[in-house]
Amino acid sequence: MSFQSPLSRWQLFAWVIGLTLVTPLCFLLFESLQGDSDVFSHLWNTVLWDYTRNTLVLIVGVCVVSCALALPLAWLTAYCSFPGRKQFEWALMLPLAMPTYIIAYVYTDLFDYAGPIQIALRNWFAWQSPDDYWFFDIRTLPGAIMMIALVLYPYLYLIFKTALREQSFKLVQASQGMGLSPLQSFYRVSLPLARGAIVAGLTLISMETMADFATVNYFSVSTLTTAVYDTWLGYYSLTAAAKISGIMLLILFLALMVERFSRRKQAVFERQSGVNSETLYSLKGKAAWSATLFCCAVLFFAFVLPVAVLINYAFAYAEQAWNDAFFLYAWQSFKVAGIVCVITIILSLLVVFYQRISTQQYSLVPGRLASTGYALPGTVLAIAALLPLTLLDDRLNTWLEPFGAVPGLLLSGTLFAIIFAYVVRFYAIAHGAVEASFMRISPSLDMASQSMGKSYGQTLRKVHIPLLRRGILTAGLLVFIECMKELPAALLLRPFNFETLATHVFQYVSDEQLELASISALAIVVVGLVPLYFVNRSMEQHS
Amino acid sequence: MSSLILENLSYQYNDTAVIEHLNLTVEKDEIVCLLGPSGCGKTTTLKAIAGIVTANQGKVFIDTKLVSDEDTFLAPEHRNIGMMFQDYALFPHLTVADNIGFGLAKMSKSQKQQRVDEMLELVQLQGCAMRFPHQLSGGQQQRVAIARALAYKPSLLLLDEPFSNIDTQVRFELIADIRRIIKNQQVSAVFVTHSKEEAFAFSDTLAVMHRGKIAQQGTPEQLFSAPNSKVVAEFLGQGIYLNADVLTATEYSTCYGVVESLIAHHHSTDSGQLYIRPHHLTLTPASVQCEQTVKVLSRRFIGSSYVYKVVVNEQEIEVAAELAQSFDINDLVTIKIKPHTVNFFTDK
Secondary structure (H helix, E strand, O other), X not given: OOOOHHHHHHHHHHHHHHHHHHHXXXXXXXXXXXXXXXXXXXXXXXXXXXXXXXXXXXHHHHHHHHHHHHHHHHHHHHHEEOOOHHHHHHHOOHHHHXXXXXXXXHHHHHHOOOOHHHHHHHHHHOOOOHHHOOOOOOOOHHHHHHHHHHHHHHHHHHHHHHHHHHOOHHHHHHHHHOOOOHHHHHHXXXXXXXXXXXXXXXXXXXXXXXXOOHHHHHHOOOOHHHHHHHHHHHHOOHHHHHHHHHHHHHHHHHHHHHHHHHOOOOOOOOOOOOOOOOOOEEOOHHHHHHHHHHHHHHHHHHHHHHHHHXXXXXXXXXXXXXXXXXXXXXXXXXXXXXXXXXXHHHHHHHHHHHHHXXXXXXXXXXXXXXXXXXXOOHHHHHHHHHHHHHHHHHXXXXXXXXXXXXXXXXOOOOHHHHHHHXXXXXXXXXXXHHHHHHHOOOHHHHXXXXXXXXXXXXXXXXXXXXXXXXXXXXXXXXXXXXXXXXXXXXXXXXOOOOOOHHHHHHHHHHOOOHHHHHHHHHHHHHHHHHHHHHHHHHHHHHO | OEEEEEEEEEEEEOOEEEEEEEEEEEEOOOEEEEEOOOOOOHHHHHHHHHOOOOOOEEEEEEOOEEEEOXXXXXXXHHOOEEEEOOOOOOOOOOOHHHHHHOOOOOOOHHHHHHHHHHHHHHOOOHHHOOOOHHHOOHHHHHHHHHHXXXXXXXXXXEEEOXXXXXXXXXXXXXXXXXXXXXXXXXXXEEEEEOOHHHHHHHOOEEEEXXXXXXXXXXXXXXXXHOOOOHHHHHHHOOOEEEEEEEOOOOEEEEOOEEEEEOOOOOOOOOEEEEEEOHHHEEEEEOOOOOOOEEEXXXXXXXXXXXXXXXXXXXXXXXXXXXXXXXXXXXXXXXXXXXXXXXXXXXXX
């Protein structure tokens, strides 16, 4: 017997969302299968392997460095008390607001031959030329790894800390009763329990790293992303660019498989209100100060120093950098990010809710389809999004012509394109965060609500959404910041005369003149801080 | 009028039969307990009644209304059932009053308020209306859960192991309380548990489930004293099997002597096994070892008596004996079997 009608509406929503968001990718794949790929075979025979290797090294490197930073930071702030813990708890999220290309520019400026550090060293040791000493070159692959990890580690920190917070202290206390030291119980209890969270965080970081364009472009490190960009702009070969993207999709597919595999049996339904507000260990003396020092150091290099440099620029070049255009760009960026944020959350709620209420095996498919856009590097995504939109515009104009209306580039030449592309790209972030929070809600709450006569929609509205508030806020925060920082897609999709703060700043970075856009750069950082503040406040109220 | 009828209900999950041709009737105002070990299909049966899983075959009637068969399926929210869960399933973001009022649609604000107050009074939590679930003890949370489930006057109440998270000290007090509340509200209920003590204390009728089927249904006393199969006998209480030959309608010969039955049975075969429960055995001091003596393995003091562990016919059993009659470990004791309503099984 089958009864589908209340479910089928949700099924329809989910599939429409999934299929719509996967459309650009389909167009891209179709395009990549078209003939003529001399450019690709040329690349394949020459540099493609190096690009692929660089990409993989970059991803692994960023993951390793992020773990080294985020895991101890999360454990310290979630479980230990030490001077400044409460402040570090939120402050360590700050680097999320920092675009990689800004931090890369700042550190290049600092560590360059003509930068203040090398000048100071030369003066100090009376060195005359580069032959007199060795100094690391930041514009290399390891340099890029450090820059990207400094900005992306908060993803892992945020997700892992939340997971630790929601673990019962009793488990750790029980393990200590069995003779485990705090470090041992971290490795043997907390870490395995939070495995799903760690893998989720690292998957996010990997995808972000693979999509990074600005830093590797600025450092002249050739990766698959820069290859796509160059292939398109250098050779105008969309087919070759699409084929290179295929390699990146393969890497993404592997990363997602790893994530699913690690979570395969983790449908552990935690009891409600399991958030610890107290800490478990109280650090004293040397240990306490080492913890504080570690947090300080990470925060200093990932946030304080770059911001200080930007502020310094802003004061020094205030006249050139402060202008009306700045306010316009700020508002435009904010508007786009806000709209995308709301849309992705609504869509992810609908899709994840369908996954929850459906028992069909293929119920996970719409979410998977919708999430694929995250893998597309901004450049590729922009092209991919334009393919269906231009086609639609073309059809629309043909249909409406007899009626005397000529809408023009209604979809591909307006904000619609940029918003559509951002939704496709950042849906996965919202989906991941919403899905993780949904899994923490016991299924018996759904049954209770249904037994009391509530339909699926009422259950979603009255039970799930209030309980998901924290997950939704996290999702919203992550999407918002990503939109503010997103660059390559904006570069290619912005309507005529439309600038976001990011495109504005990047132009100046490319011209080695960040000083002149320092206020806009600071604004990107500050605007990214606003949602951090609200999320932090809400989390504190809740616990 | 029956509150619930399950007719030939079957459910398969991934080609495994979870429920097989199950039949069950719950009369009006009756509390029926589905009792069985984990994995016997009792929770799935409950979900099929609620409409959370869809049975592959069979019919479900609630208040004589067909809610599920091959062509019909009434969604859970239209079945008018109340549910209680092991984890209480109270909405953590709502106050006690809002939780109770959650299912009260189509009521004016004042009517709703009045009903919530009534329910709070019924479960004796008048002062807790504005509290949140996490501010209540487990027992209080479960009382809110029953108030919530009964507030909208469901046709049938379904309880899924609702007492297993409650401290043993207060568990039976709470069971008595909830039973009183259900009886007071005159609602029929299906209760699922794996604990026979809870089942005995809570239900009017027991249905022991085994491998997706009802093995036997009856009052707790009937099932305990006259189980129809070894599965039911073993599940409802510890015991040992002794090979026995039928001598007369009331006498059986075993290696521990002749066992007398208080009522006459007529069996088609001459030999089988008797299922002897601990309270059918008495231990008396023995001076010399013979066929009917065994050694005391261990002794446990439980307040009103001692409980001795002995091995009878290669099966361990714990037998209680009065305090006045005390044995030490390794003492020899003679086993005697009191006359009782015997459980004689011919299958091996």
